[in-house]
Amino acid sequence: MKTIHILSSTDRPGSNALKVATYANEFMKEKANVEVFSLKDFPYADVVGGKYGEDIESVEKFNDAFLDADGFLFVVPEYNGGFPGVLKLFIDYLPFPEAMYKIPVSFIGEAAGSFGALRPVEHLQQILSYRKALIYSERMFIRGVDDNFDAEKGLKSDMLQELLEDQLNGFVTFVEQVS
Numbered sequence: 001m002k003t004i005h006i007l008s009s010t011d012r013p014g015s016n017a018l019k020v021a022t023y024a025n026e027f028m029k030e031k032a033n034v035e036v037f038s039l040k041d042f043p044y045a046d047v048v049g050g051k052y053g054e055d056i057e058s059v060e061k062f063n064d065a066f067l068d069a070d071g072f073l074f075v076v077p078e079y080n081g082g083f084p085g086v087l088k089l090f091i092d093y094l095p096f097p098e099a100m101y102k103i104p105v106s107f108i109g110e111a112a113g114s115f116g117a118l119r120p121v122e123h124l125q126q127i128l129s130y131r132k133a134l135i136y137s138e139r140m141f142i143r144g145v146d147d148n149f150d151a152e153k154g155l156k157s158d159m160l161q162e163l164l165e166d167q168l169n170g171f172v173t174f175v176e177q178v179s
Contacts (some may be wrong), residue, residue, distance in 0.1 A: 004071045005037055005069040007037050027165065031169065032172050037170050039096070043058035075110065075115060102134055102138060104171070138170055
């Protein structure tokens with residue numbers, strides 16, 4: 001079985017991204033070795049003051065644990081029309097260029113608004129394409145996440161739930177095929 005790490009791409013306490021990531025973990029756990037990582041656990045205090053290029057043990061430990069996978073599923077909330085700044089900080093501290101080089105990645109966007117984090121996911125795709133990641137073509141956008149997503153049952157719309165399940169199952173197959 002391949003290993004897929006799911007990133008809740010925010011440090012916000014009680015975030016919907018973490019709820020969606022946890023749901024995806026439960027759904028995928030019989031098809032892959034999965035683990036949820038949350039940016040609430042990233043050692044931000046150790047990077048304050050711009051320590052790019054320095055060896056920071058706590059950052060290396062977090063990054064090494066996250067990067068020890070065959071593929072990555074990013075669950076991305078929309079904040080102020082973009083993805084959380086903490087996600088960019090995390091990416092900036094990943095080893096370059098090797099961290100994402102030819103690694104399969106997939107995306108679930110979630111937002112309170114009508115577009116389900118479409119813009120943030122597309123921007124993140126551009127960044128990870130620059131980092132040479134292998135982008136899985138199916139994405140999921142959960143709009144009105146508070147009303148349309150249940151942490152235990154998934155999406156309330158049968159059609160959207162089927163799309164989510166297709167994306168998650170398809171991503172496992174994609175990881176198996178390319179890694």
